[in-house]
Amino acid sequence: MAARVVVNVPPSAKRGEVIEIKTLASHVMETGFRHAQTGELIPRDIITQFICLYNGVEIFRAELFPAVAANPLITFTTVATESGTLEFKWTGDNGYTATQSAVITVS
């Protein structure tokens, strides 16, 4: 099934306006501290990094630890400087990657 990440970016903004971006990723965020009924440790499987690029320039980065809840939500802000594309990238354990992009018109 398709849905893996969702981003919420306002489609347009005034130049210089501070906009809020909400992102959600579908991920179990297995902590690596839980045990199965048989006592074995369930291995860690988390998203470790999230990056946002605005027309190719990194404007936000976050390191995630097992203490981030399942289906991680990350909300942050950026200044609407120019029209263009916001790219979002998530990376994590076991080669996990996810990307999404959104277009913004700044006037």
Place this chain on the structure above:
Amino acid sequence: MTSRRQFLALAGGALAAPAAMAQLDPNIAVKRRVALQNAIRKVVGEAELKTGKVKLEIPPLIDNGNAVPLTVTVDSPMTAAEHVKAIHVLTEKNPQPFVLAAHLGPRAGAARIATRARIADTGQVIAIAELSDGSFWSHTVSVIVTLSACLEDGLI
């Protein structure tokens, strides 16, 4: 999950693997507090950790520790000359103290991040802001975590 709950779960008949035995450690609370202090040292280095400028919004009474909404806001003009470089969130009673580290800059416009954290047990949650002038500011909130009355796997 509390160490009490884990102890009972393990005593309930599951095979105790070496890692699991560690969770029966009677000094676990002390060790986790020390781990938090070490983690704060790692973030702040030799600088003084001041109180102020940072506002950590987190429910004081948490419905469920698996997903705790929190917002960190830092009072800063977010200009090239004066801005927040990073926001770190840590907590006391988790198996490891780090929650999230966000790297900002003047392009953020405002120093405000939100996420949902896992907070294992009643204790402290601390948000630390690293400013462009090298100073560190923090806000600590004590939270109470309520645990579900009945679990699905039947282990208390």
Place this chain on the structure above:
Amino acid sequence: MKLAALALWAACAGALAGEIPLAERRSGYDEMSRETRAMQDDDTTNPALFTVLDGEALWNRKDGEQSCAGCHGDATASMKGVAARYPRMAGGKLINLEQRINACRVEHQRAPSFAYESKELLALTTYVARQSRGLPIAIEADAATRPHLDAGRKLYEQRLGQLNLSCSQCHDDNWGKSLAGSPIPQGQATGYPIYRLEWQGMGSLERRLRNCMIGLRAEPYAYGAPEMVEVELYLMWRARGMKLETPAVRP
């Protein structure tokens, strides 16, 4: 004559001993913190969002001979009000929404049914129920459903398990008080399937009921068991008039 009139009144009134009157019915939403409520209210950050999107994708995906959309078209129109009327009778049998979806898959799509609590079945059920969000739950007691309703109520009021407690003792008699630090809700089934923070994922009403039964140290009924569907019917009838909240977030 008087006795018959009395019996008729009792049957029509629908009010039962210990039942909560409509004006006093409270959703579990009301017992949650402001922050948890915000998680449910904001569609863009509700952790059930992925399940709804997956459900939409499954609705439009051809399985077997056709997709759900092939017969039902746009779910936002065709499924409006549907979940508010389940469980209901079909072919002389009481079925819940999950069973209805599977019956459609097997009979009309010629596709295999989804397992209970599978990601796919949860997604489709959530997507369908989501289309009734905001609508009042509309379960009526009629000649066909009355015996099932009575059976469901009987089980709801029956002491179960090693703890020897009935649903009614907590959720009718002691709602609003605390059990081990957690507030006891009335247990109104207004938001299913829910994203339960304790599960860190989605689950059906039956999963929640099994969770409670395990808590009572009772042997839980199997998914889809007739007894479970009867309790579901009773719970939905008990919540009649309350607004559906699917997908709800609960601690």
